[in-house]
Amino acid sequence: MLLNLIKALLLTWLVSSAFVQAEPLEYFFPENGTYRSTIPTPESVLGFNVGDRHVRHDQLISYFQQLAAASDNVVLKEIGLSNEHRKQVIATISSVKNLENLEQILADRRTNTKQEEGAPAVIWLGYSIHGNEISGANASILVAYQLAAAINNDINRLLDNLIIVIEPSMNPDGMDRFTTYANGNRNKSYNNDPNHREHQFQWPSGRTNHYMFDLNRDWLPLTQIESRNRVRNFHHYKPNVLADFHEMGKDSSYFFQPGVPSRNNPLTPAKNIELTELFANYHAKALDSDNRLYYSKEGFDDFYYGKGSTYPDINGSVGILFEQASSRGYVQHSDNGDVTLAFGVKNHLLTSFSTLTAALENKQKLHQFRHDFYAGINKLAGKEDYAGYLINEDHDSQRLRDFLTLLDRHQIESYPLTKTYRGEHQNYDQGSSYFIPLKQQQYRLIKTIFERVTTFKDNTFYDVSGWTLPLAYNIKSVRVETSRGLSVSTSPWQPTGIAVASPTTAAYAYAFSWDNYNAPKMLNTLLNQGIVAKVATKGFSLNQGEQQQGFAAGSIVIPQGLQTSSNWLETLTNIQKDNAIELVAINTGLSIKGVDIGSPSLRPLKPIKAMMIAGHGVSQYEAGHMLYYLDDTLGIPLSVIDTFRLSTVDFSAYTHIIMVDGEYKNMPDGTSKKLKTWIEAGGTIYAQKGATRYLAARNLLNASFTSKNEINRLFNSANLTYENKADLAAQKRIAGTIFSTNIDLSHPLTYGYHDKKLPVFKNSTVIIEQPSKPFVTVARYDSEPLLSGYAAPEMTDKVAGNAAIIAHNVGNGRVIASTNNLVFRGYWQGTSKIVANALFFSKAFSVSTEDQ
Template identity: 40%
Template sequence: MLRLCLLLLSIVPLLLSFATNAQSVISVASATQSDSSLASPSEFLGYPLGQWHLRHDQINYYLKQLAQNSPRVSLESTGQSHETRQQLTAVITSAANQARLAEIVQGRQQVKAGKAPESPLIIWLAYSIHGDEASGAHAALEVSYRLSQNQEPWVQELLDKAVVLITPSQNPDGLDRFSTWTNNYTGKVKVSDENHNEHRQNWPAGRRNHYFADLNRDWLFLRHPESQGRIALFHKWQPHYLGDFHEMGHNQTFFFQPGVPTRTHPLTPKENQVITSKLASFHAKALDESKQRYFTKQMFDDFYYGKGSTYPDINGAVGILFEQASVRGQQQDSENGLLRFSQAINNQIATSFSSLKGALALADELKQYQSRFYQRKDKHPPSGREAGFLLGAPGDPGRRDDLAQLLSRHGIAFFYLKDKMQQGRHQYSQDDSLFVPINQPQKTLLLAMFDLRTEFEDATFYDVSSWNLAFSYNLQMARNVNLNVDDLLTEPHARVPDTLSSNNVAVLIDWRQQNAAPMLQTLLSEGVRVKFAAKPFSLKVDGQSLNMEAGTLQIPVAQAAMTPRELIDRLTSLAEQYRVQLQGVDSGLASSGIDLGSPDFHDIAPIKALVVTGYGTSSAEVGELWYFMDNLIGAPLTQVDISRLPSIELAAYTHLFLMDGSYANLDEKYARKLGQFAIEGGVIVAQKGALQWLSKGNLLKSDIREKRYFSQLFATDGLSFGDKAKLDARQAIGGAVLALDLDTSHPITFGLGTNRLPVLKNKVFGLSKSQAPFITAASYADEPLLDGFLAEEYQRSLSQTPAIVVERHGKGALVALADNLLFRNIWLGSQKVYANSLYFIPALH
């Protein structure tokens, strides 16, 4: 009885609490029917905004409450993140404008045609694209709340004359990863020590998305659904102004653009930077009022168009970057004193409102700038005879189609060929080529995406110095071709069905096709026997000569797992699914080269791959491999933290991937265990920094060149202290495109379709020329620089040195890559090297 009484006494306060909370929710809900009494973020949360870091679902729920209860607010959904979190943007404007949003949006679709009717100013405030830069997401809720109910005259004028888009969280998955971490380590007594776990996230941290990708580098490449939804929203509304809210190192103050003047991309109109400078006075005034220190024209630039503050600049808008010193928790000591999260939120709120006030004051200039940007005579819809880019991906419709989808998402017009055509020494097929007219509404963006330059006024880059899609897709390209677009197609040729028969002795697959790899993985997982050709060959098919390159896949029709009819039906189904072209053959006798029964056709074994993760490894490059395996290959990838690696039985795996990073936490003696893994038949694929550790462990036989080696190449005699920054810039490799000369007879290069391969180099690292025969599969070209900036000292030193090396170790191998050939998952031209490592290298005993 006593127990029952005590239990009831304990439940009563809880019941009273529920009743009180329910009453408050009811009262808020009833009160919010009028604009003046909407629940503020703090009232909604039940604690001061910022006291706890928000989860994405809390943000979305609050936006929905505003939309439900304020006539000024509606919502846009731009799809879901990888982890299926809904991405919402608040659309805030006057009730009158809300009633005609469809009309406004329809008018915005005429912007690129230079015929847009008069419309409200479109302002987009976008926050926290890096998940652990959380002050922006919190500020966004407060800004949304004030705009949804504030009755000040300037706010009412703003909402009468403008539509304000507010996206609080552009990286839902990363934001939730971060908020969970930092909340877990926040106590009642706040810890400002920078070494506290609250401020030191575990690997891979919250900056990046599900696949550890930096979404603020994905505005051009659009590899991720978060970016695809964001770009669709951009082109739907065609904003005049975009505020891009970030955080930076905690020992800084606050930054807003303009950035370094000499580091603005030449394709950005000068008028854009003039307006940027005018807007700066509004931000300065707002921060001066709160005594917040700030800086401009330093550190950050306006060069790479794949970021949120620069993509608008090449699309007729003005993008502004804001960088708040990051607290990464509740409070943290810094060189400028104690940083508090509440103050960081207030700074983001202040510059959000300065953005609104500045854009409103400069509304006419912003509108006129956008109109002039698209009303140029050379930005007309393509018709008749046009000059343009002819682009081809020989033998690989998949790469062509990926590029077509990317161009379409950016609003760039293109056409398919009706027939084959010759241009120079190259042939362009209707099955794998595109024609892109230069003169079109998105001309400036098109030129930026295929920009080719190796000379720069200022060789300092905040990000890559080149992102030329012709190189990342490894395309044949003719830059000034004149074709009549009225004679071209707006849809690709229908796929010609494969004519296979159970009378075939084998079915062949051209390995150059991007989607051949995922189809192969499916076949292996289903127990189908597949072989690959180590040498080229020719066959006679229907009286015609069929020439097949090394790397061609052969599926013998005689299989133990299924009948010929079952196999043919399955292959036909998979070919349709993956859009892969198949070739059935009735005889295994070659007219030249190897026969189908030759020992130079090697069996492909099923794979089981492991990648090392955790502190010291590059989360970006681990994520790129994961994305490649998950989204293209369709094979599982076991991720093992570096701290657990010594306890893992490696014999269960066929491949071990070591991406860039420092592996100092691994005992060098562990390299012996990896050596045994290779001797017994395992394949180690290692790149960049991982090769340094393998070299110290004597597993890598090739000699490496580290930063210390390259730094000696730069003369410092006669340089003053003021020259240090320029020297640092020349010694950095921010991201330049280099050419590799390939040994096309090596299986690691099969299917690349060329003897010269463009790669993105973004780290000071190299390999020395090796005396060992047959291990170098690719070397940097004699004159390696194709695009971007690379100091002449590097160009000379890297010339004709190894870039891809395959060393035999017993039954296995070590594949050594001097560069990341998956860079941001946009380097479709070189990603096949990883597929070759998975399927071909294990067979070369």
């Protein structure tokens, strides 16, 4: 079957009244075959041949639209819009009979995993989730054309037995950022010089989406709209196989999974790996047929479940990664000769069809695997020594709601407690506590989301090693041995609207708690709408009618007497409704405990005008994470300014400067002097990871760091052999691990926190040694800090007891430094509020590092 299909795939057009001639397709289809003349060729729609130019996203969508309009075998569905309002689409291709019954077939798959032998298998082909890995998106055109237009029995068998889902561009915004650059910087004559501008892309690259997120790391966190749209449809189709098409460095050849055997996640069933290996034989035959180089079982792993080739593995599917050596532009010289765009497209074309052929010829094995995957869940869950997890968050209903929403998007059921449960260490109250039972279809996904794993078969990771999501959200989570004794709802939690009471008459003042995750967003909107607000740096209590009400430090107070607008109450009410945060009316300025409303301990707040230094030498990912948090979450219009422009920028126009991880080697002469003058005049710098080293080297941050030599001395390498090289390098890294810190709850940078234990995500070896000066340290690593993920004992011990976050004065300004990315990939809600506090409350503290 495979060899016959390859021959059918490699076709040209016959010249006759019934068929159209298109010689340029010969490179992809070199053997004779027949096609439906009613189906548009790629050239007839695009105006050029695939591989001749980089296809823009609008051209890609146009081709699929015309293909669907012309073919009864293609249904095109718009699944959403990207941040830049480009369409996300999937094309479902199958026989007319299957498409007529598509929704019933999919409904049966969702409710019954035992598929009959005649039932079609569902295969999802996903292309170019990294926008600059463009050969996949181009290949999708040819795959769809072949399936819709070719007239032969092999194609008919595919259509009869498979439902093929093609996602032609998994990253529309990144795709167009790349294609615009590549098309705009190409020569008329192809240039294979890697140094040519065509191959050297500007910052940020087309790899990422609008917010500079790596979408191939977002299948589990689901912070980005593209990922949410995709995963929603993934669960609608429940594919048997998901093929994930990428590109890699130009000097490689072609990779297909399986990856490194020792780096498979132990939650992935052995049968999944067996099927991946079975499919690999088909890929090898397809590539052998055209004498193409390839490899597998090296370099890549199947450990982190947040990628396109691994998320399917924990959802009853088989995820398969494909990596093509990249031309980036049109042709680039490599160790294997010139690699062209067309060459890469053809490789992905061949393995797209080898995937379909393998699925066809092993359809029943795929059905059986999916059935067994789910049928054995209750038995597996029953073997565990616990029944599920209890989660609780008493103070921040929005952060809890966001976590429950994430579970729901992954089809994990959470059940509200209907009565308080008295646990061993705390009470779990109704309204803020939920039970997640293991015995449900997503048993394995629940395990990977909730478990803290610190021991591993292999300590080398392609991506993060720790992603325990309750820790990321700073949600309390404990195992429950038995559900007996728990009073829970019979219906799982479902997202619903939130309504809060709004003021109808003007009070002496209004206040709201800083606990809610959306409180910084609400405050930012208030300040920008002219509402005058203050932050309480000390707690206070007031008589409210017949009851006493306390307000913690960090509470936001809005006194009526300071408002200058006649419609301030209407403005306040509208903003409160948008954010669904309770406002408390205060009828007197005199407290019964703590400070009064007119106290200088209530510090005035000002609107934020922030800039972030960006460009080459700065992590586009961390810049994107910060931009997403400030822009999308808080509504702060962050100004992103490239390093080369800093010499012409007036820093005094900004209240805050943000510096994420980077080397900052491209900073213009005089930048450090400008920064010093600006911060001494009252500005605030927030810096993380590599940026902290930059500031310390220029005496803007009072900190000492663990050196690379000190880390090297932690490990005895005297008797190691060459084969130990990779393992030693892995031990010296901290590549995505969760550590525990102790935070100073009295510090303004921790307003909104109630537990001194705060999990943080660490993926670098930037270690600030514990300062000797008092009051400088905001967060400090525990003495035994490892919570989840891999870190060598030597590295864990080195991190232990040292500073995670420090802050101090520089003249009239402030510098705040973190050794970690507190807004990592948009889902670390547990630490992101410290960034908000650094923006709004930087002048609420004062710490000198000068000798007294």
